[in-house]
Amino acid sequence: MLKYQxxxxxxxxAIKDKKLSQGTRLPSLNELISKYDVSKTTLVKALTTLEDKGVIYQVQGSGIFVRRQKRDGYIALMTNMGFTKDLENNKLSTKVIDLKIETPSAEVARELNCAPGEEVYFIKRIRYVDNNVLCIEQSYFRKKIVPYLNKEIISESIFNYLTEVLKLKIGFSDKYLRTDILKKTEAKLLELPNNSPGLYIDELFYTASGEPFDLSQTIYNYKHANFFIQSGQK
Structure with a gap:
């Protein structure tokens, strides 16, 4: 994880632990620099990240203030680090459907910029929130960048493993959203009737240096998935 992140x-x-309310003024820029022992550039990038996420807002000449915290059980659509943190007050569990090493299709190899013959991990799992089916996740991870995965690892937060164990510095992602009628196999896994609607999110994740490493598709159960977006200041 990068320092500013x-x-x-x-x-x-700290904002969540102290349950700071809307409009609470945070310490000054210099005080935060001293507290976290970072450069001004690093802190400004950190504050910009929080502002983009809707955690804080800044008023020129007045200071840094806390924004209203999101409702429990809602997933931030603007994040690129999974939804484990968003649902930390809920019970999360995972059922692994598939885990294997394979040579990717031409389309997957193109998206991930794989070299000829390069292998990927393919995983498929069902995520549950409070014992209800939340989504189906299918992902391709470049083995060159993510050299090892097992059933135990993918039964938990993969992104925690990537950042805390592999020390992978995750940068940004491209996210595409669409709605469609679920296929019969998808509806069955999501425990929904045939012809139910689904939200499909395709996402390509990059390292901090701009190298693609994870191509994922998440299909959400419309009954149990709630999302929010907080816009930044203009």
Whole structure:
């Protein structure tokens, strides 16, 4: 994890732990620089990240203030680090459907910029929230960048493993959303009737250096998935 992301997470955690309300003024820029022992550039990037997420807002000449915290059980659509943190107050569980190493299709190889013959991990799993089916996840991870995965790892938060164990520095992602009628196999896994609607999110994740490493598709159960977006200031 990049330093500014780490600082952003620490500030956000402090806001949540102290249950700071809308409009609470945070310490000054210089005080935060001293507290977190970082450069001004790093702190400004951390604050920008939090502002983009809707955690804080800044008023020129007045300071840094806390925004209203999101409702429990809602998933942030603007994040690129999975939804485990968003649902930390809910019971999350995972059922692994598939885990294997394979040579990717031409389309997957193109998206991930794989070299000829390069292998990927393919995983498929069902995620549950409070014992209800939340979504189906299918992902391709470049083995060159994510050299090892097992059933135990993918039964938990993969992104925690990537950042905390592999020390992978995750940068940004491209996200595409669409709605469609679920296929019969998808509806069955999501425990929904045939011809039910579904939200499909295709996402391509990059390292901090801009190298693609994870191509994922998440299909959400419309009955149990709630989302929010907080816009930043203009």
């Amino acid at each position: 780490e600082v952003a997470d620490r500030i956000e955690l």
